[in-house]
């Protein structure tokens with residue numbers, strides 16, 4: 001049997017800096033290019049080697065069955081100043097315990113309850129739009145997604161003013177993480193740049209809000225709605241009977257706030273961008289929401305009757321998965337797919353690159369939600385579709401996210417269309433998650449009735465072959 005060797009280095013490395021330039025400036029193109037060089041390949045930043053897994057079966061092994069052999073990567077540890085030892089960064093038995101404790105807050109019955117709040121907030125947001133308004137879709141969805149997480153998970157524990165502060169502050173935290181990811185030396189973080197200043201001010205504000213909400217709930221007599229905060233406060237360690245420490249509750253709350261907002265808002269922003277460029281998809285979506293909702297807001301009960309809306313979101317997450325690059329650190333020398341991964345090395349997997357592999361998805365560059373219909377099962381490889389990760393660290397909020405995104409998109413599409421307000425090309429920007437930058441759009445009111453007439457009089461639609 002051959003002795004396992006370290007994966008071969010991908011071509012394109014420059015002397016001294018290695019692949020640093022491509023990783024910094026052409027990261028997405030590099031990740032796609034790497035697919036051609038093997039199931040696991042090495043890239044280099046200076047003398048440091050990083051490994052990229054291109055085979056989804058090996059990625060599933062790393063994230064799932066053999067997850068205990070891969071710990072938290074340095075890239076993820078950048079989040080520690082925000083999320084401390086919350087779910088995303090914690091490991092081993094401690095992580096398993098925390099996850100067990102938090103899971104009940106995301107079960108089916110709970111998400112069904114949250115859906116009422118999602119529906120109410122989506123409706124009030126759609127009501128607040130006016131004809132011909134120019135808006136920044138990424139900012140609008142960021143504000144809506146943050147308010148939804150705050151209201152669903154902490155019910156009334158965070159008042160309106162503080163919610164607005166969270167909405168303002170969170171993007172500064174994420175921007176800081178994004179900028180740190182591009183600077184492995186850590187030097188940039190110490191300079192008095194606007195990004196660093198706003199980060200420090202925002203983290204102080206958010207920490208204060210979350211600490212205040214925890215303290216207030218501890219001192220209140222209980223009662224009220226059962227939300228995530230109450231689950232965290234009531235929980236007891238099965239062995240010691242100890243409650244969760246306030247510091248840990250704080251870290252879990254910050255984790256949920258950061259993991260549960262930008263991911264959703266960016267997916268929604270990409271969706272309206274793609275819809276604006278694909279009239280045949282838009283028409284079909286409008287047909288579905290008009291028939292099911294006739295202009296009203298979507299509810300949890302409507303979800304099974306909105307299959308195409310779900311396919312549109314599924315396809316957006318294939319092309320633009322917010323978690324476009326997942327990473328781990330090998331705990332010890334490990335063999336994966338016959339390759340040796342030395343202890344401590346960073347091992348990455350890109351859902352973005354794999355979702356665009358022509359061997360796994362037919363015409364992968366095309367936005368084609370219908371590929372997710374049961375009749376076209378041959379056009380997709382479900383095992384290679386990993387926008388929510390997998391295994392012990394897989395997204396705990398997946399059910400929450402699908403419910404939220406479907407309700408928001410259907411409620412919006414039932415009344416409004418968002419049209420591009422700028423001819424500027426929109427390109428994905430790989431920060432910590434996959435950003436779409438500032439996405440300026442103009443609102444156009446829809447009339448569900450005219451949409452129904454249009455649908456019944458137009459010829460059957462077969463998507464052309466647009467690019468994204």
Ligand code: HEM
Nearest residue numbers: 087088259260263264323326387388389393395396397401
């Ligand atoms: C479109 C929406 C979302 C996407 C694409 C997404 C994606 C992901 C991915 C890929 C991971 C795994 C990271 C890894 O294994 O390295 C993850 C973990 C996580 N997500 Fe999500 N997520 C979304 C929405 C949400 C929401 C709405 C919440 C909560 C309200 C949430 C909370 C979390 C948490 C707490 C973790 C860490 C779980 C753990 O480590 O045990 N996510 N998410």
